[in-house]
Amino acid sequence: MAETINDTNAASKGGYFTRTRAAVSLLFFVNGLMMGAWAPKIPVFAKALSLSEADLGVMLFVFGIGSLVMMPVAGMQIARFGSSVVVQAAALLFIPTVIGITLVSSVPAGVVAIFLFGGLGGAMDVAMNANAVEVERSMRRSIMSSCHAFWSLGGLVGSATGGFLIAHVGPMGHALLVAGLGVLLFLVARPMILADRPHPAERRERTRLPLSPLPWLIGIIALFSMIPEGAILDWGALYLGNELSASTALSGFAFAAFSLAMSVMRFAGDLVRDRLGAVLTLRLCTVASFVGLVIAGQAPNVTIALIGFGIAGIGISNMVPIAFSAGGNISGLAPGIGLSVVTSLGYSGILFAPSVIGFIAEYTSLSTVYTAVSLLNLVVLAMSGLARHADRVGEAAH
Known part of the structure; x- marks a missing residue:
């Protein structure tokens, strides 16, 4: 100790x-x-x-x-x-x-x-x-x-x-x-x-899920941040191959471009967040995610789609960490309780949304799906003020 x-x-x-x-x-x-x-x-x-x-x-x-x-x-x-x-x-x-x-x-x-x-x-x-x-x-x-x-x-x-x-x-x-x-x-x-x-x-504190709406609202931020990640992970290669006529080798670069951009930005994300604050950082990331998904969804060729996925990766990279920090720093709520709500809602997006996307894509197209999924970022942008709870890391340790 x-x-x-x-x-x-x-x-x-x-x-x-x-x-x-x-x-x-x-x-x-x-x-x-x-x-x-x-x-x-x-x-x-x-x-x-x-x-x-x-x-x-x-x-x-x-x-x-x-x-x-x-x-x-x-x-x-x-x-x-x-x-x-x-x-x-x-x-x-x-x-x-x-x-x-x-x-x-x-x-x-x-x-x-x-x-x-x-x-x-x-x-x-x-x-x-x-x-x-x-x-x-x-x-x-x-x-x-x-x-x-x-x-x-x-x-x-x-x-x-x-x-x-x-x-x-x-x-x-x-x-x-x-x-x-x-x-x-x-x-x-x-x-x-x-x-x-x-x-x-x-x-x-009673060991039950919280009745306060705050952790659930932050959980929605995590959910809407992770649905696009699941969509790119599970459907990116098929999108490039089936709708943009990419080769098998090239189609694998969809998630690679996304994950490379996301990994690099996650290592830089803490410095950015400490300088700009969680709210502004989340807003900038959400805009980047929106723009990247629209570019990918409306791309006329593979190169433009890969650029779009890379921009989306830059945006999504720090959206989830900020949501998790906010969930674990809600005043008056044990960190584990808040985090369990935020992580459960967030990961349900990456675990279950891809199957729903597959069903929707059968009746429309993956191009339409990626363009529609980008709209989730507008909800996150509207709720971005809740990221202020993530800035409680600057308060004295308890």
Whole structure:
């Protein structure tokens, strides 16, 4: 505890990268690594259980349900015990689930394994975001965007190395290596994690979802920020290939252009937010997202569409981190409770919206979808004043 206090004091005096910040950044990287490692395992998982595309769609839906069920549970436990306790428990339970989804040999076992993978990954997600909020408060500066950049980096490492490892050491060898690296990084982070404790008032707070509309409104900001991300992730390649006649190789650059721009801007986002404030930063990002999606949706060729996706990535990059910071800094509400609402609503956009988009695209076009999705940014722009709660990171740590 003395180390935590000393680290906090050092942060207060202007230190930029403290031990507690390094710890929470590692936690984000580990969570992203596990999620990234899942992407190349999906075909292996489907083959092992003889799943059709429709069956796999149901399994992925179970993954999303697991996340949405466990996120509020994690938020309630954070309100009782603090984020440091919950993030450690969630990480230790989540990391082995990558082995669990590799071991399954029947559909019922697959349902349980993917529910736990999605659920415990979601629980860790809420807890590490809550811990990042506490580190922001202790440092009196923004770090949420760079934390999400580390998540993106972990996802990139996990997805980029997965296919190679599965081909050379097999699915189980891949799972053991990823889990082993995850445990190793967690053990490095563990002694540096900020040991936060709930306020006495927060301990008395009933462990239920809040009746106040504020966290739900901020959650809508997160939701409308993440729907475009899901739309580009799942439908960008098909849009370039089917509607703009891109080659198979070139069509893959849709999400690459988006994610590259988003990752770069997330590392820069904290400095921008500290200089401009959360409200103005959110407004500028929302305008960039709107413009980028309109350009992509109305693009006459692949090059213009890629430019549009890149501009959208620049905008979306810091919209979600700002929403998460705001949700975790609502006055009079335990950070875990507010964050569980914001993350649950936000991730429901990236988990479930793509399937709805597919249904709509069948009757219209993906060009129309991207143009229509851009309008969600106008709602975020109208609600952008709520981002002021994210600026509470500048207040004294509690």
